[in-house]
Amino acid sequence: MSTRTLISPATLGRPRGKVVYWTVLTLVMLLFTLVFIGPLYWMAVNGLKSTEEFTRIPPTLVPHGVHTDNLTNAWRVMDFAKLLLNTVWYAFGALAFQLVLDVAAAYSLSKLRPVFGKAILAMMLATLMIPAAVLVVPQYLTVLDVPIFKRNLLNTPWAIWLPSVTNAFNIFLLKRFFDSIPRELLDAASIDGASPLRTLRSVVLPLSRPILGVVSIFAVVGVWKDFLWPMLTLPDPGKQTLNVGIYSLAQGVPENWLTAALAMASIPTLLIFIVFQRNIMSGLTAGGLKG
Structure with missing residues (x-):
């Protein structure tokens, strides 16, 4: 043809x-x-x-x-090390929650086939059509007074970690990859006496390293580059992320120092992409075709 x-x-x-x-x-x-x-x-x-x-x-x-003294001055005046540690803590905490909960959700929808699973997946994907700005107010009211538990999560890492778990795009990527895993492998594990959890741990996860790497990168970068949500939920200067901390101190430093701080803040995510760009592309295309 x-x-x-x-x-x-x-x-x-x-x-x-x-x-x-x-x-x-x-x-x-x-x-x-x-x-x-x-x-x-x-x-x-x-x-x-x-x-x-x-x-x-x-x-x-x-x-x-x-x-180069612009870099050292920005690091010292803006307490860049503190902001960097805060951001790393929030980013990798969100990564841990996403890997556990999103993988569990995707595995359930893909292999366990729960009742109304297709409807649940459709509603998850429908949330991708909603602009993120529309969800800011209800999410803020939720973390301000968590239903049932009646807890205020402002100025705590939970305000960053919990909303990041509800990532329909990552769940969809994981489910699509899990769908491409041959059913025969899971049936063989079941015949050997493996429970669904053991099958996930011993069979599915080792085969899913490419897509897990992609989801990990998306989780870290998503928290690293976020600005509006951390600014609303982390008003305490000692607990702010890089983006919010730089913005809060922007009025008190020269503009060349501010630009130097922005350049330093962008280096980690650029390095992540440069080092893992091949993994990102291979993970996004993995599962597109069943072998």
């Missing part, structure tokens, strides 16, 4: 067609690279400029001098 493309093989085989094709492709790639890399480069270089050069008009594309 022939494949339909915008450019026919005959046109692409001609010298002029090759020149036009590669020229357009190069320009498009350069444009997209500029759009995505440009803001990161601008943030990095502005964080290394002096205060005088930072406010210069027109701005300089390359700093005349590299002022």
